[in-house]
Amino acid sequence: MSRSGVAVADESLAAFNELKLGKKFKFVVFSLNDKKTQIIVNETSSDQSYEKFLESLPENDCRYAVYDFDYELPGGEGKRSKIVFYTWSPDTAPVRSKMVYASSKDALRRALNGVASDIQGTDFSEVSYETVLEKISGGGAH
Template structure:
């Protein structure tokens, strides 16, 4: 339970584990249910295109997402993959929606073990591929 009293649905954890362990999905979108009592799976996708993911982010509403982000590191390291947690709260979303999503984020975020980066997006420039790539690869050489 979060401070806002919102619970994380079992299916939300299952979808995350299917992405993380089973590699079943490329990304999972999460939303609050209509009653605003639970965080549920809005959609799952196997689509490899990052653009497809971006197209799913609503222009005027909030959501959470988990994305299995693959990228190449120059040199000998080759392909890496990191699970990224997105909080999408565009400036154009209703204030009430932004408040509820902000206050219930911790419940979902704490439940998802194995996320390596958090991205907060208020407009599309903040979730652009290059922006995310820079953020995840910045810490890549230091492990």
């Protein structure tokens, strides 16, 4: 349970484990249920396109997401994969929504073992592929 009294639904943990262990999904998007009492699965996808992932983030509302981020190491040293946790809280989202998502984040984040990086996004430039790649690869992937 989070400070806001929001619980993480079992389906949310199951979907995360399918992404992490089963490699069934490329990303999972989470939202709060209508009563704002549980963090539920909003969408899952095995689509490899990062653009498809970004399209799943609403322009005017908050979400959480995990994305199995693949990238090349510089100098052809091979590929890496990291599970990235996103807190999507656009400036245009309702204030109440931003507050509930902010106070509920820790419950979900603590439940997801194996996340390598956290990304906070308030607009699409902060969650662009290049921005996230730079953050998770230590800035040396150009």
